[in-house]
Amino acid sequence: MTHRSDRLGEDPISGLVNALRRLPGIGERTATRLTFFILHEEEGIAQDLAEALLEAREKIRLCQTCCNLTDQEECVVCRDGRRDPSLICVVERIQDLRAIEATGDFRGTYHVLHGLISPLDGVGPDDLHLRELITRLQDSETREALDEVIVATSPTVDGETTALYLQKLLSPFGIQVSRIASGVPIGGDLEYTDRVTLARAIAQRRAM
Amino acid sequence: MLLEALRLKDFRNLRDVELSPHQRFNLFTGQNGQGKTNLLEAIYLLSAVKSFRSQATNRNLIGHGRDQAELFARVDRGGHVRDVGIEIGERGKRITLNGQTVRNVADFFGTLNVVIFGPDDIGVLKGSPSERRRFIDRAIFNARPAYGTEATHFEEVLKNRNALLKEERVDGGLLSIYDDQLVEWGAQILRRRLDFIDHFRPVLKRTFRSIFGDGFEAEIGYQAEWADQDLSTENVEEALRDALSRTRQEERHRGYTLVGPHRDDLRTELDGHDLRAFGSQGQTRAFILAMKIAEITYLEERYRFAPILLLDDVSSELDRERNRQLFAFLRDRAIGQVFITTTHRDHILLEEDLRHYQVVDGEVRDG
Numbered sequence: 001m002t003h004r005s006d007r008l009g010e011d012p013i014s015g016l017v018n019a020l021r022r023l024p025g026i027g028e029r030t031a032t033r034l035t036f037f038i039l040h041e042e043e044g045i046a047q048d049l050a051e052a053l054l055e056a057r058e059k060i061r062l063c064q065t066c067c068n069l070t071d072q073e074e075c076v077v078c079r080d081g082r083r084d085p086s087l088i089c090v091v092e093r094i095q096d097l098r099a100i101e102a103t104g105d106f107r108g109t110y111h112v113l114h115g116l117i118s119p120l121d122g123v124g125p126d127d128l129h130l131r132e133l134i135t136r137l138q139d140s141e142t143r144e145a146l147d148e149v150i151v152a153t154s155p156t157v158d159g160e161t162t163a164l165y166l167q168k169l170l171s172p173f174g175i176q177v178s179r180i181a182s183g184v185p186i187g188g189d190l191e192y193t194d195r196v197t198l199a200r201a202i203a204q205r206r207a208m
Numbered sequence: 209m210l211l212e213a214l215r216l217k218d219f220r221n222l223r224d225v226e227l228s229p230h231q232r233f234n235l236f237t238g239q240n241g242q243g244k245t246n247l248l249e250a251i252y253l254l255s256a257v258k259s260f261r262s263q264a265t266n267r268n269l270i271g272h273g274r275d276q277a278e279l280f281a282r283v284d285r286g287g288h289v290r291d292v293g294i295e296i297g298e299r300g301k302r303i304t305l306n307g308q309t310v311r312n313v314a315d316f317f318g319t320l321n322v323v324i325f326g327p328d329d330i331g332v333l334k335g336s337p338s339e340r341r342r343f344i345d346r347a348i349f350n351a352r353p354a355y356g357t358e359a360t361h362f363e364e365v366l367k368n369r370n371a372l373l374k375e376e377r378v379d380g381g382l383l384s385i386y387d388d389q390l391v392e393w394g395a396q397i398l399r400r401r402l403d404f405i406d407h408f409r410p411v412l413k414r415t416f417r418s419i420f421g422d423g424f425e426a427e428i429g430y431q432a433e434w435a436d437q438d439l440s441t442e443n444v445e446e447a448l449r450d451a452l453s454r455t456r457q458e459e460r461h462r463g464y465t466l467v468g469p470h471r472d473d474l475r476t477e478l479d480g481h482d483l484r485a486f487g488s489q490g491q492t493r494a495f496i497l498a499m500k501i502a503e504i505t506y507l508e509e510r511y512r513f514a515p516i517l518l519l520d521d522v523s524s525e526l527d528r529e530r531n532r533q534l535f536a537f538l539r540d541r542a543i544g545q546v547f548i549t550t551t552h553r554d555h556i557l558l559e560e561d562l563r564h565y566q567v568v569d570g571e572v573r574d575g
Binding site: 124156165192194 | 314364371372379389
């Protein structure tokens with residue numbers, strides 16, 4: 001813990017190192033390297049970085065429809081008129097949305113929960129962005145166009161729990177709710193697939 | 209299963225150890241505190257990734273003043289040779305198979321199978337139910353590594369369910385989701401354990417008779433106090449569901465889950481008397497010796513492999529007669545690699561097929 005009095009006496013170099021260290025995935029060595037990079041390069045870098053940080057922080061907010069990040073009222077996916085309104089894919093985090101977008105194969109829309117249910121971590125259903133999803137479904141035009149909600153949370157206890165909760169929550173709407181499949185990776189070797197995944201893949205096999 | 213080579217660097221007090229073990233018996237003698245048990249712990253880690261010492265953190269597995277420990281073994285399993293490595297750093301472990309990093313630890317389990325018999329096992333029958341559950345779980349895991357993942361999954365469901373039960377206002381809809389998962393994964397654990405007992409029980413009874421003669425009748429069974437019917441692999445889901453609905457009131461009141469495999473025990477009897485309550489020291493030691501020998505025999509007979517046996521200073525815990533029986537069993541086994549530690553060479557009733565090492569202050573020398 002840094003006390004306030006220490007902070008006031010902190011020199012600017014360690015101040016920057018410590019600020020950078022608070023970012024995820026950055027330890028002391030990386031923070032020090034970044035600090036000296038910023039100090040050695042032309043002044044423009046520090047200026048650009050500072051402005052970009054503040055601007056992003058100020059302008060980026062949650063899309064009012066799907067809770068993706070955006071600098072407008074609606075995110076780039078929701079604004080895109082060519083997206084298929086019959087499918088909503090529910091994901092835990094923005095990173096998951098980006099991963100699915102990167103496949104280029106999904107043409108529906110998204111809903112980002114920003115978390116998973118986990119009583120152990122003190123996260124309950126009310127802490128997720130579920131209300132926005134319900135509000136969305138209550139809109140008759142959206143509901144009319146919608147055929148299916150795909151729950152793409154991870155196959156962990158929290159991911160499963162959240163998926164099952166969504167299934168219950170959405171049942172009054174009479175919409176098809178489906179779960180992403182889990183199984184053997186494409187191009188992977190059966191021999192090297194972990195056993196629980198393989199056992200599940202066999203249990204959940206499909207007819208051909 | 210054979211450990212053909214073992215190499216350790218900066219593991220606890222073992223700075224640099226390189227061994228080509230004998231395919232039968234390997235004996236490590238030395239005073240207490242020299243590093244004998246650390247050697248067995250290293251072999252155990254190469255099998256289970258976790259230590260058998262419950263307080264072991266990565267930091268105290270690494271030699272004093274060092275950054276990381278390295279463990280390496282060459283394992284021959286029925287002619288199939290594999291190199292197993294573990295690097296232990298303060299932040300975590302890196303596992304390799306044939307030089308390739310293993311991302312999912314579940315893929316690694318089953319490469320090296322060990323059964324350990326040490327001073328902690330001696331007290332299992334008189335100890336807490338969790339120690340007896342660990343005996344069952346270890347034995348299942350050895351033959352079916354996927355069981356480890358299933359058990360972890362179950363525990364996570366359980367912890368979340370308990371956290372939910374402790375909340376002031378419990379969301380009934382959410383609780384029923386955890387009910388379903390508790391039943392699904394709990395039933396899986398129960399089926400595995402019941403299946404194990406089914407196959408283990410006759411082996412144990414036979415082992416006990418062959419060691420101690422026909423005078424005593426040994427019995428072992430799975431005990432689930434929460435179930436109001438005899439459990440079988442067919443009815444576990446239904447039994448769990450019934451028990452959950454029966455305890456609904458009480459578990460909310462207490463704030464934790466009262467039914468499921470995490471509450472169970474292993475019942476052990478000698479001539480109809482419950483050993484947990486009535487066993488003498490001699491009887492419980494005889495029984496645990498039979499259980500350990502039966503565990504090895506069970507793996508050999510059912511899964512066709514001979515696990516590596518680690519004997520950590522048990523001879524000083526067993527009386528003369530039990531000790532003689534243990535070594536009679538080990539010599540009569542046609543195969544099977546054994547690593548033995550002792551402070552007293554004369555406790556170890558082996559003369560042939562033996563390599564002898566001395567352990568002095570973290571160094572291992574030919575003895």
